Amino acid sequence: MRRLAPLALLLPLAALAGLPPRYGGDLGVALPAAPANLDPARLSDPSELEAARALHSTLVETGPDGALRPALLAALPEAEPGGRAFRLRLRPGLRFHDGRPLTAADVAASLSRLLAPGTRSPHGWIALPVAGADDVREGRASTLSGVQVVGELELRVALDLPFPEFPRALAALPAAVVPRGGPVTTGAGPFRLASRGEGTLRLAAFDGYWRGRAYPDALSLSGMDARRAARAFARGEVDLVVRPESASGAAARELPSTTATYAVVNAKRLGRLAADLRHALLALDRSELARLGGRGHATPLAGLLPPSLLSGSPAPAPRAPARVAGNPKVELLVAAGSDGNRALADRLQVKLFDHGVRAAVAVVAPEALASRIASGSFDLAVVSLTFTSVGAQPALLEAAWALGGPQASRRALSRLSQAEPAAVAGELAEELGVVPLFAAGLHASPRPGLLGLEVLPDATVELGDLSVAPRPAREGRAP
């Protein structure tokens, strides 16, 4: 990055002079938080999503235009007649960062580990349609019976139900392929892990990347708060800031609003109070909550999915305020580690207090929050979900898994074969006691002269495409 900084000053001149782009240089990227988890099966926030985009590759991917395209696969999955099975063929010559070949067996293992209890993945929804998913999820089997390794580079995936959107689910970053037996930080993405420091992840370009070597030699992914990111950006210490707020004014690009925040009311536990509570929550001004909790660019959420995943839901309007009788007391769960969610929980606490409800805010670990929601042992929870999927149907499975657990996700899968996603979304919200609050997205603020900023529909940036000069065709780049 330091090597790049003086060079950046010359970039406008070089561009004007039509200098050819070149490989090399260190890029500094500021993220909302240092990526704590590099296991794609367990990623949960935009920072981790961005790191996974740099480290890992999926079988298929969604292009900037929203179209599905093959990635590790040689071609898009072919559905067998009836739509209950897909054939997947890998590109030849794929290798992981450590040089091991990437085979169909790695793909099968990666799909199975999404459901394995030991993985504790919040993304089991991806493999849920595959036959034998429940056996793996409940520990009765270690591999998916529906995944059949046909050859070193070919496998067949059988589903329980017809699910034409299954390839889109495979495009989600948690479905990235990792080597059997780990380590999970080893992937087949454009960068390999070089080192992990305090708050910073250092990555190096992977020469064996299937699409061709990334332009930068190295990447530094650092977690920074708004002030620090602004200072670093102003001083030229980072080349790209991916944070809720814009760091570069009009040059910033809005990433899709894929992080949705919900209030979940446990109707089974609260009984009649649940309806009063939902009414009180629906009476809140969600635009104001979006400004508080969403940061960056946020929009009030009318339905279960953000508009970028399922359009058509009207913007919610605040309802008449309602006061809950009896001064009831509830516990309001919120996951640790998110200032926005904590602020939102504080806000909900005050607003519910104004409506006659005493809410005790309890901050718990994200895993504990997911576990309590799945087991139904909660009153009220604030849940933020960063969608990793693109497409309404996979997103509904993802939302149902996060807000109601595997069973809810399976019910959603079943309904999707019979109803439109919008209808399923409405039913799920009602069934799970979900009050959608807002959806938020980040800004990508590039330094002047940074080229190749391409935003993908899952709100990540293809970091390997960034360069400080006009890009030539990559050497050995795949078509």
Added chain:
Amino acid sequence: MRLRARLTLAFALFAAAPMLLAVLPLSRALSEGLKAEYAARLDGAALAIEGELRHLGLSAAEAARDVARSPEVALLARERAQGALDPAEVARLAAEWMEARGLDVLAVADSRGVVVTSGHLPGRAGDADPELRSLFATTGPGRPVPRLVPRATPAGVEPALALVAWETVPGEPGLRVAAGVALGPRFAERMAALAGGAVAVRGEGDRPLAAEARGGKVHLLATRFLGAPRERVRTVPVGRPGAPPLAWVEVALPTAGLERAQVAVAIVFLAALAAAVVAAALVGHLVARRITRPLEALRAGAARVAAGDLGVRVDTPAAGELGELVRGFNAMTADLAASRARVAAAERVAAWQEVARRLAHEIKNPLTPIAMSVATLRDALEQGRPDFPEIFQEGASAIQEEVRRMKRIVDEFSRFARLPAPEPSSISPADLVAAVLALYPSPPPGLAIEREVDPALPPVRADRDQMVQVLLNLVRNAEEAMRGGGTLRLAAHRDGDAVLIQVSDTGPGIAAEDLAHVFEPYFTTKESGTGLGLAIAERIVREHGGRLEVASRPGAGATFTIRLPAAPSAPGSP
């Protein structure tokens, strides 16, 4: 109760009464003193709390001023003006400042009360806080006032009593900082530690806001909940001057010390009272002993006199009236002894006179026929009566009869006078009965003899000859009473510790008026009786420690019962 005990008790009571009269007021005075000291400590604790409240108010005002002038707030104001504030980050800024300064209330708000950041209620950021708006409207800057401030707590949003002050941010007239210190558990804990007692903070309607106790056995809020006396509580109102209090701080001190002191006083006085009573009782006992010893000796002497011992002398030294009494007693017993000797001599003389009279009377009776027979014989001899031999024979027989009678009378008198002392031995009542009945191998015509002796009777200690004489006397009397025939019954049985030997007849019985005299000497209903037989029998039985009783109804015979104590059984005997 004996005189000595009564005197001892009187002395003890005499000592206790004035002690009690002295102890009660003294104890009360000491107790009042202790209470006054306790009240003074309570007043001191209340003053300390008032001082602490003033100090906390000033601290709140100073904290508001410091925060308002801090660089952090200046930066916040600038960023706010630039619109560069991240709502989520700024919402909790005040919480960091609040914790760093040890405050319980801290908020930055505009003049309308719209919260920019709040430490005590972070979720209020962006809203107009009615509490802050009211504070800004009713109170000037830098003046701490008590307020009920809604605070976010682990249990939810709850109102907290706090001393709150506000200050304007320099250069930002529209931005204000409100800071406060809660009068909550920490305050109660500090105050309780300071006072060494219990401190409670109460809101309207007696609602408890905080409470803490220190100093051991403090009846926390005992003061109210348990209905303890109000004089053991001091209440400090918390409110704006001239306005009704918003809350009250109550302080109570441990009463264990006071109670211990009161108990100690009571114990000391009771011990003194007990010691005085014991000492008085001891002195009373000694004095009573000195007084009552001659009296005791006199009582014992009088008892012995009453028992017949007139040789008693009381030798106990005594002075004064008691000495005179002792001397009088001794003189009296000496006089009594002399009098008794004189009476005994007189009685002996009288007895001899009576005996002589009786003897003369008894002898005089035969003398008349003797004299008449002698006269008749002399006349017949002088007259030469031919039937003189017959007359002589008749007169001689009469004289001989009368002489024999006189001899018998003399023998009986002699026996009565010479009755020897019994020589007791252990004899069986059955043997006694058998010895008497042996004299009747064949009963006289018309007389039936019945014998009914319990074979398991214990022996009696008696002089066998004398007891046989008694039984023989009784049997003969019975036989004489049944000249026309009847049934003589001899029975022996046990009655408790006594053995009864009964002689019954079926004769005419004894007249009721004679029953009381049958054992008197010389009382007889028989023409030839001397009246000494039953008297001798009764005397013999009495000298054996027993009793001779008679029961009779006219026409239904009579029963004489000898009641003798059973002989103590020998060791090892059944």
